[in-house]
Amino acid sequence: MPTAPTERFRPRAALAMKPDAAAAVLGPEALTALGAVCDLVPPPVLDDLTTDRARAALADVELLVTGWGCPPLDTAVLDSAPRLRAVVHTAGSVRGHITEACWERGIEVSSAAAANALPVAEYTVAMILLSGKRVLERARDYRATRRREEWLRAPTELGNYGRTVGILSASLIGRRVIELLRPYDLRVLLHDPYVCDEEAAALGVRPAALGELFARSDVVSVHTPLLPATRGLVSRELLCSMRRDSVLINTARGAVVDQDALTAVLREDRIRAVLDVTDPDALPPGHPLWECENVTITPHLAGSQGNELRRLADLAVGEVARWAAGDGFAHPVRRERLAFLA
Template sequence: MSPQAAAAVFTSRALAALGEVCDLAPLPVLDDLSTVRAKEVLADVEVLVTGWGCPRLDADVLAAAPRLKAVVHAAGSVRGHVTDACWERGLAVSSAAAANALPVAEYTLAMILLHGKHVLERARDFARTRARDNWLLTTQDVGNYRRTVGILSASLIGRRVIELLRPFDFDVLLHDPYVTPAQAAELGVEWVELAELFTRSDLLSVHTPLLPATRGLVDRTLLGAMRPGAALLNTSRGAVIDQDALTDVVRAGRIRAVLDVTDPDVLPADHPLWDCPNALITPHLAGSQGSEWERLADTAVDEVARWAAGDGFAHPVRRERLAFLA
């Protein structure tokens, strides 16, 4: 992983814990697997603990690591570094995607509740007027009672959001082509077709991984079918949504948007969404940050300990599931 990622995720406590379950190669971390030192380390490695900034584990890297049997990723997606050569070698692969899903789901819940109360707009108006409105004149579109929340994709994050919504008085809809209506009912939600998800939701939260089949999935037609005043929340990847179409409907004031991701990941400085009063753009902060990195490290340590004990991974990544994973 990159030195910056290592310093953020693997504190001295985490490194000590890792050292208790394996013989840890001396620091510094490897961020270039083609160097002389890297090849010396790789010659004896049985498990690679990886993170953000890990180089691709291609055939040349694997040739320098004849004893390598497993990869434990202390972050989410393994697409950037686990190559076909790893699967052909039969390496066991683990990911901390489940751990990284937790803060994203928490961010999503917070934004659902805040947007239901129209907190951002009302706080801005309060700062401008310095006077409270008559709260008894609050319109019926404000509030979180019996609102309809749509979840696009029962991913790790989507499922956790569904769990977090259970204590509240929401009607929750789900669209996921790989989930049946019966399975959705077991999750406590109503399965609907994609178009119906957009027409019925007061707030729609996107949790679809970015895959060839999902690029631009949320198109102009779906966005145009949303209820006036509805909110769209995206914590997945910006390219899942048609950015131009989203910009048009938000600028027209038809819907509100909470975007932790955009396409491109940082919008140009003159992009019109920056100045839209009904859009909130956050800097891709929903995933693990700060104290939450400790959870990623703890997950990686636990996985190494399980592998060393012969118990297998608690969070394995299967090659046959890659087509459905971020």
């Protein structure tokens, strides 16, 4: 007699994040898709894991779908979740909630960092190309004067042909930027002490020492995670070594750059900058950077926003489906790689 088909494993799962993050990332379609591959704890989402309701929900949860604002999964929380085996994060960095206790208990972790890297890389490439033709500055001047430039008299250094772009760190975002730059007539340098010459060649870039990267590049794009060793990595010495009128782009973390030094160099009108992140991230209204006409400051918008949040949800749903099917995560976070991740 034919045997009955084996019932598909449906893990018991809960959402752990700020309610507004859940509402933004996990819309009705995403929740329906999640419900097709797991049994979700009914709303509201868990944003405080110490309440009686949270403890009751965690008691039989096998998987957590986390997001921005998820509380730390420390020993006390994990004691309330004895069956927890996996965490799928709908955002990038897991540093805020994945604790040492998670690794000690062998909990598998996945992150949507690869999906969130895509819009950041797109923003970066757009700013590289716009800065090469000084589009933002020239548009501002055109609005002020209402007169067109004599285009045949444009400076010879204007434009993107043959410019040198320096990529600081081959992170997920840095690698995507390198990939997106391939169709353009640009030279790309890379500084990353963890990338060997063979891997750099495979990426299509030339490896460079840190000082060389800053001294030779027309644009330096920062993609270094903020770690104790990288705080203030972009120093005054490096900034002063940059070519006059070159551009620093930072979409990583504000504290990777010595911001006081950057402000001083910008006020000397030596270089230009595009900053999507600052230190602190919401720059105080009276900060002198606001007065520098040679810096473009955007409000940390390079990452996923609007319809791009659906990409994060799609990746998370896919990861839950893979894990439930026993196929493992396509985007795992490895404990041994944490020292190199944002």
